Amino acid sequence: MFTGWEAHRAAVDTLVQSYRAIPRGDRVRLAKKTSNLFRPRAASTGPGLDVTGLDGVIAIDIDARTADVQGVCTYEDLVDAVLPHDLIPYVVPQLRTITLGGAVTGLGIESTSFRNGLPHESVLEMDILTGDGQIVTATPDGPHADLFEAFPNSYGSLGYATRLRIKLEHVPQLVTLRHVQMADAAAAVAAIEQICETGEYLGQRVDGLDGTAFTPDEIYLTLAHFTDEPQHVSDYTGQQVYYRSIAQRETDALTMYDYLWRWDTDWFWCSGAFGAQQPLIRRLWPRRWRRSDVFHQIVGLDERFGIIATLDRLKKVPGRERVIQDIEVPADRLPEFLEWFDAEIGMRPVWLCPLRTTGSWPAYPLATGETYINVGFWGTVVVPADAPPGLVNRKVEQVVSGLGGHKSLYSEAFYDHETFETMYGGKALEDVRRRYDPDARLSTLYEKAVRNS
Structure with a gap:
């Protein structure tokens, strides 16, 4: 759990060496086996970035209420380290195995977001491995402020955080x-x-x-x-x-x-799909396996072996589309969205999480001080056998955009390139990419989120 500064520096050296081992011209990507993403990723045939040893807490300053945390440290491990000191991160995403770097570069949200914003808003500084292989320290007002500002929601298209210094909040028990x-x-x-x-x-x-x-x-x-x-x-x-x-x-x-x-124990309510809420099965299901990452692995096994698809064929279900999304709409548009959602999608329950952002972040532009509602819905819907890919998800994207909202990019996205660039800070990110990744070693945000490359 605790790594200390010396071990951290050694892990960063390993990471940089692994970068240098990737052949010139090959795309740079993490050699990471686990993920909380719900979109396909292109298989890597060559070496990737070695993040071994970058999954712990480096140091905690109890008096200053800050922590230096490695980029692949999970919130579960971070909470275990700081909660005994009556401290927690300003925002703790719902699932244990979400990492600090993942929550910042991919956005996270939870019940304190109505007053504390999103996880990146309590970050004081970050060490980032950029596309040109350099480690830079980015702060809100330093020489790399442009990278600091563009990093949230960039999903690795601008680099990978090796260390984050974050603010902590004092809490009772x-x-x-x-x-x-x-x-x-x-x-x-x-x-x-x-x-x-x-x-x-x-x-x-x-x-x-x-x-x-x-x-x-x-x-x-x-x-x-x-x-x-x-x-x-x-x-x-x-x-x-x-x-x-x-x-x-x-x-x-x-x-x-x-x-x-x-929410982690039953993956919100999604554990019901595996029978884990049935009293008999629940008694037999070990507590240590009632957690989101286990359920995520089960989904991965289904995708690999096509169990649900086989059952659907036996039941003569024409087709099925996965609709796993978190979207944000301005608070006053929530009733309109839910009315459309019930008529067109019909998936319940849904999760509602208010948030207010305190700054301007080009890759996920929300109006400062305005209340947004995150709506989370996760499941599948039956579609016609000849339905084009993303039929339902495309409808969600169109409606959310029309209501002045956005959707998170951890799941499948189907935007055309022009629309995507307009919504997710295309020009601002490209300007930063030119400075820190002049040889385009990293995939762009559009390539990652839509093309899955």
Whole structure:
């Protein structure tokens, strides 16, 4: 977990040496076996960047509330290192195995994003391996400020973070929850806006805010209050399933640790697809295997062996498309999006997570200070046998763009090049690429996100 500065420098040397071993003219990519991406990636036939030893915490400054963290360190390992000191990152993405570098270069979000923005907004400085093989230290106001600003949402197209210095937030060890049912999406938006402005709801401070929309008429906002007040806490790592409790309990309490990973145990609600929410199967399913990375591996096995496709043929299902997306729309457009989504997609529950950004980031341009709602939906839909690739996902892209929103690029994307460049800071990223990757050793963001190269 802890690596220290000497081990970190040795790991960076290994990384740089692996860069130099990649033949001139070959594209540079990570030699990383695991991923939280849900889009295909081109198979690498040659050597890649060796990130061995870049997966730990280098140092923690408890007084300054900062941590120096390696780029491939998971949030699970980071939380294990800092929470005993009553500290957590400003934003802890929902899944344990998301890495610090991945959350910054690929964006992450969670319930503190309504007040703390996205993970990159609490980064103080980064060491980045650029496309020309150099390690540069990027800060908001230093000589590499252009790289610092363009790096979020660049998905490795501008380089890879080897070290990040991040701010930490002091927290107590318990969290109380209020699951407040809203009359409809418009009422949910009104409550979200009020909480974003005041930081409280009905007189109580709100430290974390997200929502679960089970049906158009059953939407809950979950209001988290961080506290040291002793109380009985629930355990959703056993037989009980967290998301079901939202509609069953008006109030609840968790340890801070369990709150941070409340969605990971059942991969939100997606564990149900594997039978892991059935009481008998759940009793037999070891706790250590009830986690998102295990479920992700099961999905990978299905993609490899075509189990669901075989079952679909037996059931005479004409076709199936994977619709796994997180999108952001301005808060006031949420009711419109959900109305369209229910009519055209019909996938429930969906996750709602408000956010406000504090700066301008060219690769994911959101209006500073404006409230956006992240809508997460993950599953499959039946499509006609002759449906073109991405039929449903293309519709999602068009509607989200029309509502002034964006979608995250961790999953499949189908934009044409011109539209993509307009939406995701094409010119700004190209200017930075020319400075730090003059020989185009790295794939562009469009090549990574759309062409999967």
